[in-house]
Amino acid sequence: MMRKALLTLIAICLISFQSSALDRYTITNLVKELKPAVVTVEQSGTFGTSGVASGVVVSSDGYVVTNYHAVEGAKSLRVKFSNKKVYDATVVNYDEKTDLAVLKIGTYDAFPYVNFANSDSVQVGELVFAIGSPYGLEHSVSMGIISGKNRQTGNYGYEDFLQTDASINPGNSGGPLFNLDGYLIGINTANLTQTGGSNGIGLAIPSNLVKRVIIQLQQKGSVKRATIGVEVADINQEVKQLLGLSSYNGAVVHKLLANSPASNAGVVPGDVIVRLNGQEIRSSGQYNKQMEHSRVGSKVRVGILRNGKVRTIVLHLVQDL
Numbered sequence: 001m002m003r004k005a006l007l008t009l010i011a012i013c014l015i016s017f018q019s020s021a022l023d024r025y026t027i028t029n030l031v032k033e034l035k036p037a038v039v040t041v042e043q044s045g046t047f048g049t050s051g052v053a054s055g056v057v058v059s060s061d062g063y064v065v066t067n068y069h070a071v072e073g074a075k076s077l078r079v080k081f082s083n084k085k086v087y088d089a090t091v092v093n094y095d096e097k098t099d100l101a102v103l104k105i106g107t108y109d110a111f112p113y114v115n116f117a118n119s120d121s122v123q124v125g126e127l128v129f130a131i132g133s134p135y136g137l138e139h140s141v142s143m144g145i146i147s148g149k150n151r152q153t154g155n156y157g158y159e160d161f162l163q164t165d166a167s168i169n170p171g172n173s174g175g176p177l178f179n180l181d182g183y184l185i186g187i188n189t190a191n192l193t194q195t196g197g198s199n200g201i202g203l204a205i206p207s208n209l210v211k212r213v214i215i216q217l218q219q220k221g222s223v224k225r226a227t228i229g230v231e232v233a234d235i236n237q238e239v240k241q242l243l244g245l246s247s248y249n250g251a252v253v254h255k256l257l258a259n260s261p262a263s264n265a266g267v268v269p270g271d272v273i274v275r276l277n278g279q280e281i282r283s284s285g286q287y288n289k290q291m292e293h294s295r296v297g298s299k300v301r302v303g304i305l306r307n308g309k310v311r312t313i314v315l316h317l318v319q320d321l
Helices: 002-025 028-037 207-220 237-243 284-292
Strands: 038-045 050-057 063-067 074-080 086-095 100-105 127-132 140-151 161-164 176-179 184-191 202-206 230-233 251-256 272-276 299-306 309-316
Touching (some): 038 063, 100 207, 127 184, 202 207, 230 284, 251 284
Antiparallel strands (some): 038 050, 050 063, 063 100, 127 140, 161 202, 272 299, 299 309
C-alpha cells in the first residue's frame, strides 16, 4: 500500500514537472498574445518596384514603427494584420540616422499594440524571439538569445545595436524583437551576412532608443541631436601605438566640424575623449550613446587626453545637422 502511494506521488510530480516545463520553455501563449500587434508592411515604389517588410503597432490609434530603409521611396504603403485585415498607411516621419520610420494607419479603429521594455537592463544570454515576414512568410516566429550589446557596423549614422542569433532574414526588417515578458526589446534592422540570409548575427535597434526617437518624431517632426562638433572612433592597435596610449579606453577624435564648439576650444584630431560629465568613456559607442541622451543648448564637461595629460573643458552643445 505504501509503495503504491509512493508511485502515485512520483507520477503526479512528473506530470506536474512536465506541465510546468512546457509552460516555461514554450512561447505559444506569448506569440498568440503579441501577433495581433505585428504587421506586414507592403510598399509600392517608383518604376513598379515593390517590397515586403515588418512593423509593430505601438499605440492604439494606429501608429506603427518600422525601418526607414523598408519604406524609403514608397509611393504607397499597406499594412496587413494577422487577422488578414489590410489598411492603407502613410509615413508620418522618419529618422535616417537610426533607420527608423513612424507610419500612421489611415483609420480611426482601435488597434492592439505592444509595450516597451527597458533595453538598458537586457542581459547577454537572455532569451528573445522575433515575429516578422521573412521572404514574405507573414508572422513567422524565430527564437534565440541576446548575443551582444552596443554593436556598430558603420552603415548608419547612429548605431547601438543589440545582437541576436534569432533568425533575421530579408522581410524581418522593421519587425519586433520581444523578451520573454512579452515586451518590445528592439526593432530588427539587419543581419551581418554575405549571402543575404540569416547566419546567426542579427541586429536590432534597442527599445529605449526607439522610444526616444519616435517620441521626438511625433512631437517635433524630427530628431534633434546634440554635438560638440566631432566625429570619434574606437582606439585600435595602430592608433594606440601612434598616440602612445597606455590603453584602448576612450574615443579618438578623427574629424572636426569647422567653427564648432570643439574646434573653437582647440580640440584637434588625435585628441582622445576619456570623460563626459565625469563619466568615463571607454569607446566611441559609449560616447555616442551619452551624446544621444544630451540636450541641445546645455553644457558638457569633456575630459581630453593629449600627450599623456588630461584636461577638462566645458563646451556648449549645439544641434547636429
